[in-house]
Amino acid sequence: MNRLPSWVRQHLAALRALLVLTVVTGIIYPLAATGVAQALFHDQANGSMVATGQGSTLIGQSFTDADGNPVRKYFQSRPSAAGDGYDPTSTAASNLGPEDVLDTPDRPSLLTQVCARSTAVGELEGVSGARPFCTPDGVGAVLKVFPGHAVSVNQACPATPFIPTYQGLTVQCAQPGQDYTAGRTVPIRGDAKAVVPADAVTASGSGLDPHVSVAYAELQAPRVAKERGLALDRVKALIDEHTTGRALGFMGEPAVNVLELNLALDRP
Structure with missing residues (x-):
């Protein structure tokens, strides 16, 4: 090996480094990270899909009819500027x-x-x-x-x-x-x-925000309660159940997950 020209030795060292780093960062690390995520955060690691297969709790969606009109018995989401609305492949603000x-x-x-x-x-x-x-x-x-x-x-x-x-x-x-x-x-x-x-x-910066403010949810509550024939107090209780607090107790504002709230309303 010592008889090889220096430029050949340098290229062989670079090739060895490439192979080692490829195995470590391209195989071992992704497998380890995936394993830890599946073990500790199984739901989030798989996209936080709801059990009924109607969407993800991480991505907003429209609750409208074929003509784009709001379905009155559902809470409505925040506007979206991502593609035609809530498109994960076109996430963007306006x-x-x-x-x-x-x-x-x-x-x-x-x-x-x-x-x-x-x-x-x-x-x-x-x-x-x-x-x-x-x-x-x-x-x-x-x-x-x-x-x-x-x-x-x-x-x-x-x-x-x-x-x-x-x-x-x-x-x-x-x-x-x-x-x-x-x-x-x-x-x-x-x-x-x-x-x-x-x-x-x-619209939110990502265009995918699945939450609305508590104020917007409470504004919609009388309409939803009337359309479903429910007591307003019952609808407000569901809003409270699906409200998340501030991150780490002090960052941001409380918010309501619209998909989870609408699914709760649809349960018998």
Whole structure:
């Protein structure tokens, strides 16, 4: 071996290191980690699938009919921006921020998405869907201000602008195809107080969140109780049973697993 050229010895040493590391990190370690996970965390290691095979407690899902309408007897999940919704192969957020307030021909702004969701949730739950920076018809309350007039840019004509005037200027509806980029962008907060919780109108960062806030679950409880002919106290007790506390006792907020809660409701 000592008679081999140094470059050959170096390549043989590298090959031995590659083989050893492949066995250790590619075979022994994965088998050991898998064995420990199966022994100590069997349910979680296998995807936390529910016994009925209706999904995983780790991944949210829709409780809607074939037309995408909420099934009224079920608690509804948080919105999702992952693919067509809760798609593990497309987990993602919308990447839209709080400054995304102007609708375009290609898509509604984040603000209008939030406003539309709040309006829809309000109608479903029988409460006010109004919230700050939203018009009564569920779009972003945003003006483009020019020297002689203002335009409610997210309300296409013939819609009636959400306010008639702004600082002495007449507010007009937006003419489709008109370019309003030169105007000054002014979101209007209004005096509405949000009843619909934030997690009912915004998607999570992963798009797969299986939980909703306790506030959103309690907002839905009267509807679910009525649709199922159950006492409201019974439905609220089930919410309590499927509420998880803060991580390590201090991180995050208590949350309700929607799939587990709906399955509990379906049990005889």
